[in-house]
Amino acid sequence: MHLQKLSVIGFKNIGEAVLELPHRINCFVGDNGAGKTNLIDAVHYLSMCRSSLAMSDAQCVRHGGDFFVLDGEYRSDGGRKETVVCSFKKNGGKALKRNGKEYDKLSDHIGLVPLVIVSPSDSFLVTDAAEERRRYLNSFLSQLDRGYLSAAVRYNQVLAERNKLLKEEYPREDILEILDMQLVEAGNTIHEKRCELVERLAPLTGEFYAELSGDRERVTLEYRSELNDTPFDEVLRQAAGKDRVMRFSTAGVHRDDLKMKIGGLALRKYGSQGQQKSFLVALKLAQYMIVASEKEEKPVLLLDDVFDKLDPDRVGNLLALVSGERFGQIFISDCSRSRIEEILARLDESHSLFTVKDGVVARV
Numbered sequence: 193m194h195l196q197k198l199s200v201i202g203f204k205n206i207g208e209a210v211l212e213l214p215h216r217i218n219c220f221v222g223d224n225g226a227g228k229t230n231l232i233d234a235v236h237y238l239s240m241c242r243s244s245l246a247m248s249d250a251q252c253v254r255h256g257g258d259f260f261v262l263d264g265e266y267r268s269d270g271g272r273k274e275t276v277v278c279s280f281k282k283n284g285g286k287a288l289k290r291n292g293k294e295y296d297k298l299s300d301h302i303g304l305v306p307l308v309i310v311s312p313s314d315s316f317l318v319t320d321a322a323e324e325r326r327r328y329l330n331s332f333l334s335q336l337d338r339g340y341l342s343a344a345v346r347y348n349q350v351l352a353e354r355n356k357l358l359k360e361e362y363p364r365e366d367i368l369e370i371l372d373m374q375l376v377e378a379g380n381t382i383h384e385k386r387c388e389l390v391e392r393l394a395p396l397t398g399e400f401y402a403e404l405s406g407d408r409e410r411v412t413l414e415y416r417s418e419l420n421d422t423p424f425d426e427v428l429r430q431a432a433g434k435d436r437v438m439r440f441s442t443a444g445v446h447r448d449d450l451k452m453k454i455g456g457l458a459l460r461k462y463g464s465q466g467q468q469k470s471f472l473v474a475l476k477l478a479q480y481m482i483v484a485s486e487k488e489e490k491p492v493l494l495l496d497d498v499f500d501k502l503d504p505d506r507v508g509n510l511l512a513l514v515s516g517e518r519f520g521q522i523f524i525s526d527c528s529r530s531r532i533e534e535i536l537a538r539l540d541e542s543h544s545l546f547t548v549k550d551g552v553v554a555r556v
Contacts (some may be wrong), residue, residue, distance in 0.1 A: 193305055193489050194521045195235060199263035202254040203237075204230040205551035213521075215544045219532050220525040222548035228525040231548065232309070232496045235523060238264040238276050239307035239492065240331075241288060241298045246313075249280045258282045266305060269489050269520070276305065303335045306491035308480045310498050314472040318460050322449035329386055329450070332479055336486045340385045347378035347445070355440045363436070376424045379445045383419045386448065389482070390415040396478035397471070404470045404509045411459070411471055414451040418443055465501045473498060473510060480519070490520030497525055499535075508538070515539050 198211045205227045220228035233252075236244040243252055253260050259281040266274040280286045288295050295301055316324045334341040354371045357363045394413040401411045418427050424444070431443035452459040452471060459471055483491050493514065499507050514522055526532045529547070536543050545556040 193269065193307075193492055194267045195238075195264055195492060196267055197263075197265040198231075198234065198238075199261075200231070200234050201262075202257045202260040203234050203262060204252055204254060204260075206230055206234070206553070207254060207551055209553040211544075211546065211553065211555075213544060215542045216521050217515075217536070217539060217541055217543035218521070218523045219536065219543065219545045220523070220548055220553075221529045221532050221545065222525075222527065224527055226548045227551045227553070228527075228548040229311075229496055230551075231546075231553065232311075232494050232523055232525050234262050235264070235492065235494060236307060236309055238262050238278055239305040241278065241286075241301055244309050244311060244313070244494075249286055250282055253280065253282060259284070264305075274304065276301075299334075299338075299341055302341065303338075303487065306335060306483045306487045306489055307494065308476055308483060308491050309494040309496065310473055310476045311494070311496040312500075314476070315468065317450075317472060317475075318452060318463070318468050322447070325450040326446070326448060329389065332483075333385055333389060335483060337385060339381065343378045343381040343385075347375065347382060350374045350378060351441055351444070351446060358435055358439045358441065372425070372428050375441075375444065376428070379419070379424050382445045383417055383424070383448075386417070386445075387415055387420075390450070392482055393475070393478050396481055397474045400474035400477045400513070401471060403513060404474055404506050405467075406505060406509065409454055409467065410456075411474070412451075412453045412456075413475070414453070415448070416451055417445060417448040419445065419448075466503060466506065469498075469501050470506055473502075477513065484518075484520075493519055493522045495522065495524045497527070499526060499531060507535075511535060511538055515541065 195213055197213060200206045200209045220231050222228040233244050259279065261277065261279045264276045266276065268274065275291050277289045278286070286298070288298055288301055290301065290304065317328055330344050334344070350371055354368070354375060357368060357371065390413060397413050398411055427443050434442050454463045454467055454471065459468055463471065480491055480493060502510070524532065532545070536545065547554050547556060
């Protein structure tokens with residue numbers, strides 16, 4: 193998928209910008225806070241209907257404004273043209289249109305424009321609680337499988353109802369039994385899809401990490417779930433007493449986790465910052481390959497400030513990887529113009545370079 197033209201109005205600190213994007217490689221350079229990441233986020237928004245950061249739609253409106261509009265013109269790998277327009281107005285809500293027709297449900301858009309982003313916020317996958325890693329799996333799978341997205345939505349709805357019931361002094365057993373059946377049905381789908389995904393993701397992540405690190409270390413990725421060894425209905429029966437005491441659901445796929453290791457040890461505790469970042473880049477490149485295979489379309493790849501904390505060898509290895517034929521259109525942001533120009537010289541490929549200052553975008 194190739195984004196040929198991007199138009200931005202009132203998004204974060206970008207007042208108005210129109211970018212023609214004929215090339216495969218596109219770079220945004222600017223100081224921290226200048227707005228380069230906001231352009232990356234605009235591209236993400238058009239694919240995923242939300243910011244890549246922990247920001248609400250209202251927070252994405254430019255200060256002093258009351259709306260934003262994002263407009264993207266795409267060409268698929270097969271030559272199909274797509275126009276995606278996303279708008280949001282305070283007190284008016286969000287609208288998303290494909291080729292001039294508004295979606296009934298925003299979730300119907302997910303997957304049309306496949307995209308993978310590598311950004312500083314990925315560090316939360318290593319350093320934060322398991323909730324971040326489950327959110328990553330959910331976002332990843334939602335691009336690939338509408339059935340998974342439906343199951344995840346249903347699971348969360350039933351889980352909320354179950355927790356509400358458990359907070360009552362005397363929860364009704366008949367209602368709890370019905371909710372358990374519904375939770376098991378949705379949870380089994382989620383568990384099955386996550387297991388299948390991690391089985392594909394783990395070896396690819398290891399291979400990409402080896403390429404990035406020069407085969408210096410070995411990494412592994414494991415999916416941990418109570419359902420790996422015990423049927424979900426039995427898991428719920430075993431946890432029933434504890435659930436009533438704690439007054440919430442203490443077992444289920446909402447407690448699953450991804451275990452990341454380097455040299456057999458926990459990446460979070462024993463990996464350096466460079467090793468952690470290399471692992472996350474490898475994970476996202478593995479994700480890219482799976483999405484490309486499933487969608488039969490090369491995703492747009494966003495590399496937002498990824499070169500910090502990577503040594504020159506790993507930067508060089510990363511560039512060699514993404515500049516190959518396996519990857520499609522790439523957007524890169526960095527605060528160092530000299531570093532970007534050195535990178536572009538190494539790639540020896542036609543490109544677009546933009547500077548960003550105080551929300552104003554200019555082509556170099």
